[in-house]
Amino acid sequence: MTFSEVFERILAYWPENITISDGEVIPLRGAHEPTPDTAPSGGNPWCFPTLSKAWHEIEDKIDHHNDTWGAMMVWTMFQVFHEEAKRLREIGANTLITRSVDQATIEKKYFDNLHAEGWSEELAAYRRI
Secondary structure, eight states, X not given: OBHHHHHXXXXXXXXSEEEOTTOEEOOOOGGGSOOTTXXXXXXXXXXXXXXXXXXXXXXXXXXXXXXXXXXXXXXXXXXXHHHHHHHHHHTTOXXXXXXXXXXXXXXXXXXXXXXXXXXXXXXXXXXXX
């Protein structure tokens, strides 16, 4: 599988523009803090309800058992989009344009994610851009 194949296929599920004006910093305390492996942007306490809703809707469309490539790309895109949304909100922007997010950043994150436990088969078959 190549990056371009899975990227183009999954990007088509994402809206071109996502409102991020609903993003807010969430104060986290103690045991409720996410770990870097489970939070989309490394545990940083931002919540973007519209972005999260889009992610959940796309997750529901992917067959996680038969499309592991797509499932990982959905998660990767959410991680990168979340980080970009955070950056954009910090400079006062209200919209994330998904097609404007750097593909190289998504590919690097995807490749890094394929190094997680249980993904060795996909990693071995993956062809970078």
